[in-house]
Amino acid sequence: MSREDYEVIMGLEVHSELSTKTKIFCSCPTTFGASPNTQTCPICMAMPGTLPVLNEKVVEYAVKAGLATNCEISRNSKNDRKNYFYPDLPKAYQISQFDKPLCEHGYVEIEDNEGNKKKIRLTRIHIEEDAGKLNHDEFGGGSLVDLNRAGVPLIEIVSEPDLRTTEEVEQYLKKLKSILEYIEVSDCKMQEGSFRADVNVSVRKKGDTKLGTRTEMKNMNSFRSITRAIEYEVDRQIDILEEGRKVEQETLRWDDVSGKTFSMRDKEDAQDYRYFPDPDLVAIKLSEEYINQIKENLPELPESRKERYLDQYKLSQKDARIITSSKYLSNLFEEAIAECNNPKAANNWIISDISRILNEKEIEPSQIPFTGKQLGELIVLIEKGVISSSIGKKVLEELFKEPKSPEQIVKEKGWVQISDEGEIKKVVQKILENNPQSVADYKAGKEKALGFLVGQAMKETKGKANPKILNELFLEELKKEA
Amino acid sequence: MDITKLTVHELKQKLDNKEITIPEIVSAYINRINEKEKDVQAFITTSENEALEKAKEIQEKKEKGEITKQYAGIPIGIKDNICTKGTKTTCASKMLENFISPYNATVIEKLENENLISLGKLNMDEFAMGGSTEYSYFKKTRNPWNLNKVPGGSSGGSAAAVASDTVPWALGSDTGGSIRQPASFCGVVGLKPTYGLVSRYGLVAFASSLDQIGPITKDVEDCAILLNMITGHDEKDTTSIEMEKIDYTKSLKKDIKGIKIGVPKEFFGEGINQEVKDVLQKSIQKYKELGAEIEEFSLDIAQYALATYYIIACAEASSNLGRFDGIRYGYRTKEYSNLRELYKKSRSEGFGSEVKRRIILGTYVLSSGYYDAYYKKAQQVRTLVMNEFNKAFEKYDIILTPTSPTVSFDLGSKSENPLEMYLSDICTVSVNIAGVPAISIPCGVNSENMPIGMQLIGNKFCEEKILNVAYAFEQNLNFREKYKPEFKN
Amino acid sequence: MQVSKDELLHIANLADITISEDEINQYLINLEEILNFAEVVNKAPIEGLEITIGANERKNIFRKDEVKIFEDNEALLKNAPTKDLNMFKIPKVINT
Known part of the structure; x- marks a missing residue:
């Protein structure tokens, strides 16, 4: 047998x-x-x-x-x-x-x-x-x-x-x-x-x-x-x-x-x-x-939190299960929402980036060094356009290293997003001048070339350029040259 | 004036009148120890120098008014199973020959708070298991009335020291009669308090549900005084009772007219020595003369209680004595090649034969297959014994019995026969099984001038009544004036 | 109650006590005598009686969860026959 x-x-x-x-x-x-x-x-x-x-x-x-x-x-x-x-x-x-x-x-x-x-x-x-x-x-x-x-x-x-x-x-x-x-x-x-x-x-x-x-x-x-x-x-x-x-x-x-x-x-x-x-x-x-008396003072248990997340925040079954599986993740989630009022974003951060880092570092949710409030503040910074979401990921890495207010991290690192059109336009023009081949490719119908140019501009600004404005300006300039 | 012949209440009076000083008292006792200890051998450890120094210190502080405790400076002897910080506590065992406790028992804290002075630690049967003090690893204590006879046990050192005036009073412990029986053998007063009245914290456990610390004294008044000092709730012992503090000296002199005394006929049966019976009958007559109402009744529990006692006490002991393994303290065998050997050899060499016998008996009755037949049954019998006592106390204030079926016996005459030794606890063990208090007071002597003890049992927390009834008898008989230990050889 | 030699040795082993050959017979006789006497409990009228564990009926005696440090740490290890690094030293134990 x-x-x-x-x-x-x-x-x-x-x-x-x-x-x-x-x-x-x-x-x-x-x-x-x-x-x-x-x-x-x-x-x-x-x-x-x-x-x-x-x-x-x-x-x-x-x-x-x-x-x-x-x-x-x-x-x-x-x-x-x-x-x-x-x-x-x-x-x-x-x-x-x-x-x-x-x-x-x-x-x-x-x-x-x-x-x-x-x-x-x-x-x-x-x-x-x-x-x-x-x-x-x-x-x-x-x-x-x-x-x-x-x-x-x-x-x-x-x-x-x-x-x-x-x-x-x-x-x-x-x-x-x-x-x-x-x-x-x-x-x-x-x-x-x-x-x-x-x-x-x-x-x-x-x-x-x-x-x-x-x-x-x-x-x-x-x-x-x-x-x-x-x-x-x-x-x-x-x-x-x-x-x-x-x-x-x-x-x-x-x-x-x-x-x-x-x-x-x-x-x-x-x-x-x-x-x-x-x-x-x-x-x-x-x-x-x-x-x-003990029964009445029992805190909310994972089962009931999960039901609430499904109902109140419309989380998927799987996400709700993962977040409520740990008191620490669940508390992080709730504290973040209290700060940013954006359950979807908080859910995404926890399920993807935070979970990935926990895995890489082989640590438990209880060892997350920063607070839910700080995660909420990070989400708000992105929402307001103060930083891009790619800068956001770098801020998260910093939070794992040394937990302090995300705003302070952004300020200290000089990661505030550039949204000034004039300033971005200068960068766009410089990139266009330096990359005639890519410009030619784009015009020949290779749309991928636009991605390359945007990437170069991001590199030039160390990721701080507002990506939406950057994209619009490139399209505008390329159209002009046509 | 021979200081050591005085009771503590008499000593106090002389101190109050400034007729004597504390160092004089302590010196008198040290002299008495030097004189009598070689014959009686009641001490395992004496602390003469420390006692003298303390006496000087307390005398000075008392004169300056820094110490106001009523009995400050009075010496005391302590049974060697009560933990005293910084000095040896041996339990009369090779196992603890050099053991120094890192803490004080609660009763010791209480005595220190009263500024009493310890003269030393007193001999006993090893781990309080025995009724003759012959099972001590160190020495055999003699009965001051006849040096060829045993002082009883297990608190034989305490009783012999009080009877030979080498301490004015002493603490003993009582698991099945270990205060009352030696008190009776040595012609002194011994009280086992209600279970829970005195904290057990720091008393090296023999049988946790039966053990109680209590006073051994020259007379009933001293007994009440010492009881006052050691009672009281202790949060370190969950079996210790929370109740209002009683002054046990208050009701000593009350008239006992109309007090109802029950005399259980089963305690005067064939196993009891005729001379003991005769003296007890005379004592009962005396109580009648004092106005007490005496009634014979049936309390048919003695045999059951004795069997139950040995099952429960040994079961608990087998577990309580597991901690003596030669690792953290205590005796360790000289040669061992592995852990198991260290355990087995240390325990086999460190414990005496009676202790091992009881550990094995206790292990047996708890082992699978026998638990229900012995231990569980014994716990049910315990309920029976309690019920019977409750019924009796609905009718009587006091139950009167002999303390022991016989007077003291010759050294070596029983120590080889464990069962015979166990049977001599027949009158005392039910009291521990039921958790009620009882006193033993001397009520006469036999033809060989050996003291006979009378046991007065009360309901739970009725120590006041017991002491009152005992005091009335003592005043009437005047035993201490009539009979004296002769240190006969 | 007859106790066999094997049983006695098993019990002694549970109690971690060695009984020498010449002690065995003495223990067997003692044990049998005492157990025979203890049989009395089986004759007691205990039908339907509850068991009694302690000598009083106190219940729910608890301690507050408050730290108290025992100051004289040194005294705790002072009696140890062998020690090292503030620990009790014993022969090597494999199954830890």
Whole structure:
């Protein structure tokens, strides 16, 4: 049998760090990249005798995430201990949630390029604490434990096995990331590890109803490595089945360098986490009032923004989807419109030039350095004829380098468009004199020659000549000479 | 005048009358420690020099009026599982032999705020697991009434130090009887407060849902005074209760006429030593004479509570003691070739046998396949025990029982048999399971002059009533005048 | 409740504790005795009773999301048996 005869079944466990100021159970800051063990205290270092106190924002943010993903919010919830030994887990237990997560039974809707929609069901969202970090010791040959990240709050979002393709996985993750960014509960920086996904994969022959044995893959830190890991693991599982062997249920670690997965734990070391309710923490009981208040203050979500863009600004389905896929692009768009009142132009800039530059620079929309207001000002400068649209593109490049007011950039660079007819006429005459051959060609019917002459004039004026006037004057002069 | 024989309220009076100074008090205790410690061995760490210096400093500041706290300068001993910044906190374990806490427990902050002076850290069963203080890694503390006998445990060092006058009072901790049983064995007063009344922040956890810090004192009035100092809400402990501060000395002297005392017959059954029963019966008679209404009733929970106690306490302990892994602090094995070996050897060498036994039992009852049969059932039994106590307190103000089925026993006589040791907690553990307060006060001695303790249990947050009922009895019996520890060899 | 040697070793492994050969029998006897005693909980009249987690019924005790820096950072690492670059040093861990 071939690969096409198999169906791939995937479910995801996404861990997203919450953007609270302090850790989940102590008052240490959560800033990324601090010097080792400087954001620690007796509590997150698990000194004997210390006790956890739950950060109220963690509950609020998790409920927000639950509401934004159509979950039911549990009225009664609690914290449980998950017991295991690992040097990045100082208490030898992780405070998590076992049988009473804060949120359950939700879904997010994904959409492919053709606009086909699919609901991915969420099993649950629960709160837990992040572990510390192990660094490799360059000189001593050991490992070094840094506990700055220990106790940073996380939500774990667990999906049902509703995903079938790598494309769906990517759409799902991007959608989730965008929702969490919109509701401002997480920064979702994959490269900093604040948004991570573990993938559960199994395969079965098409038509089978029983699920195959699944493996869990960890340690993928980009969309691309997730896709690669899935492709590798699917091939591996199909090969095993094709050879008549059985897939073993295990946890695998993706290695991006070798492009392979490796088994993470010894088989004899079967894990038994001995979950039990944490006696140091009291029950969480959420009132209707509390939940409703969060619901009412939830910001507009991507889905609803998209509908509004279609309706209010008449954007195409595709453009609306791209812009709303990121809170940052969408906010840029709205701020630009507030300045220039020209949705069509703002849409075009974002979809074409800005997207192209993001791609070239390999940066995320969140890293766009300039504001929507500045984009709006740029659009206004072009509308007013102060600069041409080709100068506009150069201004955009400048905005990426050093964000300041476009008007100032234009002024400093001397890019103000020349609209003075007398001045342009001088240039036109000079170009005509210097290019008799082109003039002759034009007269002989080669209309392309006009383009060449206009181009020369633009070069002469460093692109600043008003192109409309320039064109008119050339035609006028050429007619005269006839 | 022998300073060390005085209670704290008596010391305070002498200080107020300027009959003695703080350095005199501290020096007297240091002398007493030098004299008695070699026999009793109650201390793991003494801080004599620091105490003397502090005594001078506080005396000066007091004279200048810079310190006005009522009990400023009074010394105290601290059980060695309560974290004290900058000095060793060992939990009587090889695991923490050299551990120096980077912070103070909340109760320590409170005592420092009262300008009390620590004389040192007191011996205990390793990680508070045990009932004889024989499971200490460092030393075996002796009972001041008979040096061949155990002081009880786990707060054996605290009780023995108070009984031998090497500290005027002490802090202990009580998870299943660890304050009350040693208090009873050593003929002193020990109170386990309502769960949540005293902050657990900085108490090295044994079983989080059962542990409470409490006073061990010479008499009931001192007990009320020390309780006043350590209670109060602490935002660092979410199980700590927010309630208005009570002055526990206020109602001590109230008449107890008409107080309803329930006597559960199951606590006077066959497992209880006859001499203990006899002395308790006399005490009940005394309460009748004092005007209390005594009624026998059935509280058939002791066996269930004891089984539940060992399941819950060990389960929580197995998780609480996971952090001792030899990485950030504590004992690390000398030789290891990989991480797993570092963990296993450090833990196996750093913990004593009783601690390991309880970790293994706790791990077992939480492991898959056994959770429902043991841990979950135990949590249901816990509800049962609470319900039964609630019912009892609808009828009675106080429940009266022996503190321990026996008096103190010989060193080495039980430490080899864990189950027998566990069974001797039968009278005390239900109190922790239900989260209610209870005091142990001495009520007599047996034929060998070993003290017998009486336990008075109250409803949640009824410490005032317990202390009142205990005080009335104490004034009437006058135990401290009649019986004295003899340091018999 | 009979506990097998394998079971005991599995449990000890979960707790990261090594039990020496001569300790095994003692532990097995202790464990069996204690577990037999603990069986009492199965005889208790607990039909329909809810579980109790803590000894009091407090709920929703939260902390404000406000940064407080622990000042004595040095004291936090002071007890470490081995350290380097302000981190705890341990044998090399491969699966990070």
